[in-house]
Amino acid sequence: MSEEQTQRLIAQLANDLTPVRRVPRLRSVASGVLAVSAGVFAYAVSRSGVRADWWQLATSDASYAAVLVGLAVCGIGATLAALAGALPGREAVFQRSGIAAGLGLAAAVAVGALSLGAQADFGGSLSDDWMCLRAALQLSPLPIAAVLLASSRGWVARPGLTAIAALAGAAGAGALSIHLACGLVGARHFLLGHISAPLLLALVASLPAALLLRRLAR
Amino acid sequence: MSDEKAEAKAEMEARWGAAMAAAQSAGFDGTDGAEARAAYEEMLGELVPVVRRMVRAKLFDPSYVEDVVQNALLSIHRARATYRPERPFGPWMRAVVRNAWIDWFRESKRRADREVVSDMMEKYAGVAATPDREAHELSPALTDALATLPEKQREAVVLVQVHGLSVAEAAAKAGVSVGALKVRAHRGYRALRAHLGESVG
Numbered sequence: 001m002s003e004e005q006t007q008r009l010i011a012q013l014a015n016d017l018t019p020v021r022r023v024p025r026l027r028s029v030a031s032g033v034l035a036v037s038a039g040v041f042a043y044a045v046s047r048s049g050v051r052a053d054w055w056q057l058a059t060s061d062a063s064y065a066a067v068l069v070g071l072a073v074c075g076i077g078a079t080l081a082a083l084a085g086a087l088p089g090r091e092a093v094f095q096r097s098g099i100a101a102g103l104g105l106a107a108a109v110a111v112g113a114l115s116l117g118a119q120a121d122f123g124g125s126l127s128d129d130w131m132c133l134r135a136a137l138q139l140s141p142l143p144i145a146a147v148l149l150a151s152s153r154g155w156v157a158r159p160g161l162t163a164i165a166a167l168a169g170a171a172g173a174g175a176l177s178i179h180l181a182c183g184l185v186g187a188r189h190f191l192l193g194h195i196s197a198p199l200l201l202a203l204v205a206s207l208p209a210a211l212l213l214r215r216l217a218r
Numbered sequence: 219m220s221d222e223k224a225e226a227k228a229e230m231e232a233r234w235g236a237a238m239a240a241a242q243s244a245g246f247d248g249t250d251g252a253e254a255r256a257a258y259e260e261m262l263g264e265l266v267p268v269v270r271r272m273v274r275a276k277l278f279d280p281s282y283v284e285d286v287v288q289n290a291l292l293s294i295h296r297a298r299a300t301y302r303p304e305r306p307f308g309p310w311m312r313a314v315v316r317n318a319w320i321d322w323f324r325e326s327k328r329r330a331d332r333e334v335v336s337d338m339m340e341k342y343a344g345v346a347a348t349p350d351r352e353a354h355e356l357s358p359a360l361t362d363a364l365a366t367l368p369e370k371q372r373e374a375v376v377l378v379q380v381h382g383l384s385v386a387e388a389a390a391k392a393g394v395s396v397g398a399l400k401v402r403a404h405r406g407y408r409a410l411r412a413h414l415g416e417s418v419g
Contacts, residue, residue: 002284006266009288013295014259017244017251020299087300088317089310155297157317 005102029083029150036146037075037173040139044177054180063187064179067195070108071176074198078169082147085162086154086217098165105168108195115187124184132178132193135156137201138176140167148209149165152216159217163209164202171198227308230264235307237261242298262291269315276319286322293318328404363413373404374399 023029051057057064081098084090147166156162156194182194241258244251266287273286297314301307364372370392377388377399390400 006284006288006291009261009291010259010262010266012254013262013291017241017255017258019244019251020242022242022302023300025302025304060290088297088313089305091309091313153299155293155300155317157313157320 009183023087023153026080026084026087030080033079033083033143033146033150034076037079037143037170041173043176044135044139044174045181048177048181050180051183055217057185061185063112063190064185066111066188067179068176070104070195071172071179072200073104074101075169075172075176077104078165078172078198079143079147080149080169082153082162082165082169085158085165086151086156088155090155098148098161101168101172103164105172105195105198109199110192112187112191112195115124116191124186124189126192128184129189130186130194132182132189133197133200135177136171136175136194136197140170140175140197140201143170143173143208146170148213148216152213154217156213156217159210159213160206163213166207166213167209168198170204171201231307234265234311235301235303236260238298238301238307239303242301262294265291265294265311270354272312272315273319282326286319289322290318291320292316359414363410366413367406367409371402371409374402375406375410378403 034111058068058207061067077103081094081101084097144166147170148163150207151162151166176196178197179190179194184193237254237257238261240254241261244254244258246381268360269287269290270283273278273283273290277283277286287385293314294311302311303308364376367375373392374388377391383386383391385399385403388403389396392402394402
């Protein structure tokens with residue numbers, strides 16, 4: 001292709017110029033999307049309440065505290081990453097938020113794994129783990145839809161990573177409310193029933209979510 | 219970079235940002251948008267050498283530079299709604315160009331796969347893909363290789379490479395979407411390439 005063709009293309013693009021609706025600021029979009037997650041969180045908490053000793057546990061049980069912080073960081077960080085990933089020039093926010101979310105989850109998993117066997121486990125059975133995991137996943141669709149719709153308005157350069165971040169962020173918020181409400185204590189239960197929600201969702205649903213995001217972004 | 223150069227660059231990027239902001243609302247402000255169009259055209263023209271420099275730094279083969287530059291300009295045009303005037307223009311533009319380059323690179327890899335298979339088809343069939351080519355013209359090696367493919371992949375490869383149909387025509391004939399046919403054909407190419415590569419080797 002020649003430089004002459006490039007000049008022709010420029011003339012054509014200028015000629016075809018139509019007005020566009022500017023995407024909102026990252027701060028505004030993030031506030032809106034996080035408000036949806038907060039709404040879902042508030043709904044879940046209003047339905048099942050928060051366990052009475054959550055603060056005492058958070059200050060005395062390392063695995064409980066790590067999962068609490070990990071899910072909160074994952075919920076906010078991954079959501080921000082998903083939104084920033086659709087805005088050219090906001091790569092720094094995308095990277096920092098994504099890394100923070102990943103580190104938050106990794107630290108929670110590491111502390112939980114180290115606590116396995118080191119403490120008395122009142123974590124219940126595998127069916128209890130599954131019940132919490134399922135409840136966390138059931139809270140995710142609305143936040144996922146909000147993040148994917150908001151991201152699709154931008155310029156999605158990495159649909160795979162953006163989808164993973166959207167899923168992990170949405171599931172993180174849901175799992176956080178379950179973590180606060182759940183009456184069981186035990187590193188295994190925290191790992192399988194709570195922290196696994198964002199990991200599992202990101203692992204299982206990232207491909208369809210990325211395809212959906214590409215379709216929505218067209 | 220000296221202070222003067224940095225200042226000139228910042229000034230230029232601010233001007234580009236203003237032109238892009240005006241282009242976003244061209245015609246919305248009660249005018250016919252002619253001024254915004256002119257400023258936009260001028261801005262794209264000024265961006266070309268910058269984009270070209272970025273592309274040249276990444277490409278080994280200079281013959282593809284203009285191809286990537288044009289892709290990048292198209293991407294800048296399509297992504298213009300994501301530019302926010304209160305943010306610096308430079309990082310936004312560089313991110314869009316970088317993504318356009320990555321997209322082009324991925325697409326060129328897929329294209330290279332198709333071309334390699336086309337060459338193989340030609341080598342084994344003795345003739346290039348034409349709309350009238352019949353299956354019996356294929357060599358036994360190619361027929362064997364095609365026979366190893368799953369049915370849907372074989373259908374996609376045969377429609378595009380043997381019968382010479384366009385992807386859209388092949389998709390219509392196979393009764394699937396264009397995207398689905400591309401995926402099937404791409405997987406078929408990869409499998410065929412591996413199979414024929416082994417046979418040749």
